[in-house]
Amino acid sequence: MRERSLPGDPGPSLGRTIDDLAQLLPAQGPISIFIHHNTLHAFEHLPFEQAVEEAARRLDREPYLAESRYRGKLASGRILARDVAALLEAQLGPRGAEDVAGLGGRLALWQAVVLHGIPFAAGRELSWILEETPALSRFRTDLPADARAALAALVEQVDDPAGEERRVVRRLWRACLEAIDRAGDPPRAPDPAPPVRHRDWLRIAYGLDVDDWIHPPLIRFLAGYLDQGLAHWAMPGRDRGIHGCFLELYGTPLASQCGAWARTLPRIVADDRAEGRDALASIAHSLAALGVPEGEWRECLGAELLALRGWAGIVRQIEERPDRVPARDIMVTLRGYLASRLLLERAAVDEAMRRLSLSGPPAALRAALRGRRPVASPPTAAERAWTLFHLAQLRGVDASLVGQWTPGQIGELEAELSDLDEVRRRRILHQAFERTIRHRLYDALALHTPPAPPERPVFQAIFCLDEREESFRRHLEEIEPACETFGTAGFFNVAMYHQGASDAHPRPLCPVAIRPVHFVAEVEPDRDRLAGRSRRLQRRAAGFLGYNVHLGSRLPVRGALLMTMFGWLALVPLILRVVFPWLFSRVRVAPAAAGGTRLQLDRRGLPPPIGVHNGFTVREMADIVRGVLVDIGISPRLSPLVLVLGHGSVSLNNPHESAHDCGACGGGRGGPNARAFAQMANDPRVRELLAEEGLRVDAATWFVGGQRNTCDNTVDFFDEDLVPEVVRPLFARAKDAVGAARRREAHERCRRFDPVPGWYPPAAALAHVQGRAADLAQPRPEYGHATNAFCVVGRRARTRGLFLDRRAFLVSYDPTQDADGAILSRTLAAAVPVVAGISLEYYFSYVDPSGYGSGTKLPHNVTSLLGVMDGAQSDLRTGLPWQMVEVHEPARLAIVVEGAPERLWRVVSDNPALDRLVRNRWIWLACLDVRSDALWELRPDGFVRHAPQHPLPAVAGDSATWYQGKRGFLAPVAIVAASAGAPSRRAIEVQAV
């Protein structure tokens, strides 16, 4: 798909440079196949803290939350001061004991600064603070206890404490000003980096932003070019590539009307066309025309790409995976985009020079502007005194002591504070925050004494490892203590292109790293009979009607007829859907496909519409089934009924709908995978093959596939009619339990939804979540993966009965059945990249919602069917919207693996991708001993045994006993059956909160 360049061109190296720079772009594909990924994937080779700070600088984003947010968490107990102290001690080491400028040990100094902060203020803001706020008449109210005591002693023995305090504070401020005066000039700050793009130069020097000129037409062009079917009239010439199409379209004199700035655009475009330049040659020519020396190309092109990073990113994504978009007639290359962009930019620079009366060729502009480079202004005396003033207060030092500071000491203090700058304070606070969260899990796992698993489980259920299933599994186990649940990647080892009976196109259902080779179709039993045909006809008629309304409403004449005759009818759905969504959700449209459809799993000779094979061979099926049964450790203890449940999510008015679907199915819905797996496992030929290989599946065992809708909590089972007579009573019992679990799980989720009161009964909660799913006005149909923080890889027996607040991915793995670590290796390789991607995407979208995330949903505007823009026009917004992440806690995932530390370490080191994530601490790793309660945390110096700090309270009853009426995060507790005689609930709350 890439445009080739001739040898001798600047091509090869320029092409490589562009490919290289493309890594900085957001790697989000089309929004309807949303795949969670690490937003800073390009920085994964760096340790996490270094990476986020480096990215923050290069991409102009936030590395951590604002300092004030962490301080709020300190106040509310989500961060423990002792964690901050422990971290500082570890980081400073022996340096912590050194004395700093007579103010005491460094550790104490840093602790005071990190825990209490030095508010930043400069320029006029500082003047305002000094003049209009009580900063100079009162000591800070949030001082450490020792400092407060020392300062209070100064004003204690007088009649007028308030007046005296004011005098003391003013003296201190004056002393600080004098100290700065004594200290002399500050060390010179480095000049800000020189601008890279012409636009930056012009903006700094003249306040003229040429991006405001070129971005609107560029976005319109690009959106039109990439459009996947929203516009009725497709852009002509899309087969020529972005650059070729641009030349065709803008080659007319009309193009000069694109804006008052576009006078020279037709000439520039015509020149490119006449010379027959391809995209790379055009880029090279444009850069030369703009006077960018070859040594600066890389930097310059990087900045050009980042100027509209969302759009450039989607161009790159389509270039790399053209199979993921429906439009087949377009040729998309990043170089094509860059070439077009630079042509527009040249026209804009021409016009800017004309308006500014700058003569000479554009190539000379950069040189001409070099003299107008900004210089860094040194901090003023007041700004420097301000930090000292706070430092003195934090350490409880009064004016007389400040008066004794020598210039050397002052320099030392200032150096210390610039070492402990704002980013570093945020880093430390963030690390402490994560440590607090993570250690609660470690404590719980180390202390939890799980109930004995059922000797012979009545039924078993295999779920996706998704953390949203944690609550569902917990409730199911509470309802039916004799059942057993498992978790594995939700595509159940079945990687396929699947086409449902009512789907227009097949779609891949497997992790994004895999390109499936098998195609599977769902077929209706009566497909060729009259009933099937008429149903299909009805469906098509309804589809055409819908499409014609959609299209007709946009056309003049058809639209006028439609509006005049039927327009007012829209009031009915309008009022129903907006005012009574819960009612509307009852009115279900008849199912698109008849009951009794089947999956065509068997290998057939017909060529598949996509992929390589049509269906699976028995051998392949057996491998798939064995893979799951062995890896999750279920094979020796299969019960007569095994439910296999995939998941997906359906919601309305939500462009990010697919982000709530199953990550292991590549942003698709995992029901078909569960169904295929069950069908394979029930197949006698497969069981025969498995038995030959020593994996015996009892003839009485039956698998049933299903799908849970995580938004409205519907659970649908497939192929129920095939369930053998003997298993039916058991299946009915299991369905009852699942039904009850649906209600309870909805109830638990409701505690996070704002307008739902705490006393809501479970039955009403189910109606509530169903209403949410059907509500056009609901920007938060569900909270998706928000709050995810943990991942436990091990036997459910270790976590069963533990309330993990829907925060833990649970992967089933039985170390006692894994002799050589091969299973662990497979399990981690499949699960960790997926869960780490989810966790990190949520991290970045929360930490910088409008930078890494896509901001608030409310003005989102679906564009080209590929993504969303803010309002009328903007860069394509990548990442998650704020409404999806607002209840999240941004913490890296803490993964705990059951097994032996040495083996875990070996498995991780053998897998380069895993090793990189773990070594650079993009995830936290810990190991839970198989036989004992010991838990080892991976620290830089190896596995260290974790000493629990919090007791694990036990709550008698069910999960609701613990969560009901509570909104915020809940600590892990052990839920024990009411009969077990645990302490009363009230006593526990006091203990645990």
Next chain:
Amino acid sequence: MMTSPLAGLVLAGIGAPLVLLVVLGGASVLNRPLGERWTGPLAASMLTLSCAALLAALVVHGATSAGARLLSYGARSGGGDGGIALELLVDPLSLAFAALSAAIAGVVSAFSNRYLHREPGYSRYFVLLAMFVTGMLFVALAGNVEVLFIGWEFVGLSSALLVAFFHERPAPVSNALRVFSVYRISDAAMLSAAVLLRHAAGTDSLALLFGGAGAASAVALTQGNATLIAVLLIVAVAGKSALLPFSGWLPRAMEGPTPSSAVYYGSLSIHAGCFLLLRSAPLLAHAPAAALLAGALGGATAVFAGLTTRVQSDVKSSLAYASLTQVGLIIAEIACGWTTLAFVHMVGHACFRLLQFLSAPNVLHDLHGMEDAIGDRPARSGGLLETLAPESVRRRLFLAVLERGFLDSILERAVVQPFERTARRLTSLDRWLCGAPMSAGQPMAFEAESRDD
């Protein structure tokens, strides 16, 4: 002259949103915003009340009389000059449009209450929505120029402020300014029409233009005056309803939260101009030249917007131009004198487009559903014009509609830049005359841009 139940019902209908505006706005002014707990239910009940009262008034009016009535509240000194009275012109048309406005606003407020949940601008949004509904009802029921103008301004101001709802980003603010400046042109035309009306006919009663109540009618005006007033009104309508050549602001107005875009540019505000023209149909009938102008503007707008919507690749612009297509047709229908058709068309369009706008974020879901039902991707043929024209023409046409008719750059070159140049020349003239250093505090950027051609 006035039956009291009707007057009471109309007053309740128009008063409920006004009370809402006063309560919400007052609480915000006192820096004690009501919060979500009270705002949502209050807005819902007030708008339901308003809608119910207006529907009841429609029924009462239909049962008692057929003609239009002028309801006057508040004292008014004689002779037509002096005090301002709240005069409402009540007939089936105005009552039906008012009731529809209240109903639609009610649905949108219910939508917004959930959609804007936990949004920092929640209270501000509802104050502006209340201001908007009040303005719409004033426009719908206006019986004199003062009431009409207050309503017109309320609609315009709240519209611009909602476009700038996300004021932490620069684009919404600059687009809101653009919307606001077009609205000012429209307002100026409206005000000029009012002044001319009073000058020519000695009254500010709209009954004169709208016909109906009493003996007053457009016949009292001379042909020339009637045409002039009608043309000024058409300019006002063109600004408010984004007709050519003002269409450029419409896609730029899509910056606010989805429901505000829906209620303004899909449903009500965009039709305010149509409604005004519909009311002025008697005047238009008396001024055929103006009617011709209106018809030409409407038709040209429909053709332009109909072509433009075809190439829009984002859902909100696509819907904005689709709306504009229908608005252009409605204006043309009014110009042809088909007022009943135009009214039905307008009501149908307001309801339908509102639903479409509110479910705009659902477009992916909807299109996938249709595609699945049809069994394939619907073919994108383009219209006859696009397929039959020779390729070079097609390309140019495509560029022209992709760039939205170049309206923005034409306006910038033809109006904005000359205006700025004149202003600068006047400034330098002042400087020359007074010798004062006028540019002392001016930013360099302004100077830098000030080079003449």
